[in-house]
Amino acid sequence: MESLEKKLGYTFQNQALLAEALNHSSYANEHRGSGMSSNERLEFLGDSVLGFVTAEFLFCTNPDLPEGDLTRIRAALVCEQSLYEVAQSIDLGAYLKLGRGEESGGGRTRASILADAMEAVFAAVYLDGGISAASQLIHRVLLKREQEEVEKRKDYKTALQELVQRKPDQVLLYRMAGEEGPDHDKTFSAEVLLNEQVVGSGSGHSKKEAEQAAAKAALYALEEQ
Template sequence: MDWETLQARLGIRFRNLALYEQAFTHSSYVNEHKREHIQDNERLEFLGDAVLELAISQFLFQTFPHMSEGEMTKLRAAIVCEPSLVSFAEELGFKHLIRLGKGEELTGGRHRPSLLADVFEAFVGALYLDQGLDAVFAFLDKVVFPRVLRGDFAHTTDYKSLLQELVQQDNLGELTYRIVEERGPAHNREFVSEVLLNQQSLGRGRGRSKKEAEQNAAAMALQVLGARR
């Protein structure tokens, strides 16, 4: 993959390509090219970490108005933890653009989780410097936020309880769940659950168990109710 391919994939036109090249430059590469006066991505990683936390905090605050501070903290931690950042970086093919020293390359640095997570944060830092916070939100809206709404991090949050509390607090009516679809063989079953408020559909969710599907449906319903308020 090259820079043109990445820009096309993201729908972003980089203004200052040097920032992004720095975001993908590991310190091992800098050590082997000292005469070129290249900077590694550590400072951009520091900035990107802060920008990522701010953007995700704002998204959770606005999307789930009845989620407690503790629940938002847990969910944010699940989104910005190393395994999650690695999955985002791998999905975008970031590993193909990383500049590594020969020794780091030979020892598998291109596939090292901590290195991939750092690159994702550095990229966010570069994007912020290059195009501002709105561009970061647009990027996360493509890569990260849909996975939050899909319930990929639902194991950290009890969305069903949050939804029940919201409905009871505002006297909105009666909540019910139903399985509307089952797919796949017995050893690899997928369920689709629908949550209804007064028999009106609020959202659907998928999962490998009925419980997981219901949690993901509740997460979608919380977003729908939040948008109505």
């Protein structure tokens, strides 16, 4: 347990919470007589904790993105594959308690089991140390990578052009979709088209800002395909 806590960067006051987070249902079923609980309830709670922390992060770091784009990015960040990669990075599978069937069937490396256990661990930290502790952990193991990607994509138009050029015969165009407000405080709207199809839109106080916002939206949309 101590080695896992070091990887998490968090020390539990209530070790029973961490132990429960590592109990797969197959193991709990084999020890039903002892009153052991599986990590399924913690997984349920952890899903909501992760969703909230991720939503808050995206809301604060992407002030210009509309709700639909925020929802798509959050879904990508909290998906099974993303959680599986986080679990792999801390070797979470080595600490799981599995039933004999799951053990022999390769459960320690199964994406669904590891992703669920990762959510259970988030919940255990939340119950033990509160939302601040859970948020710090989620930022450290998951959202920090997203923040690094955001920094890399500050010039969204260049990043989008590089992404599009990976395939031949792709035509990328920007067009202004409108403007509103007085001359001293105008808001411009722009769209980016890929092969004559709108793939992103955005707004800003200059045409350049609007195009960058549109490119940013298009980047997220295309990277999820």
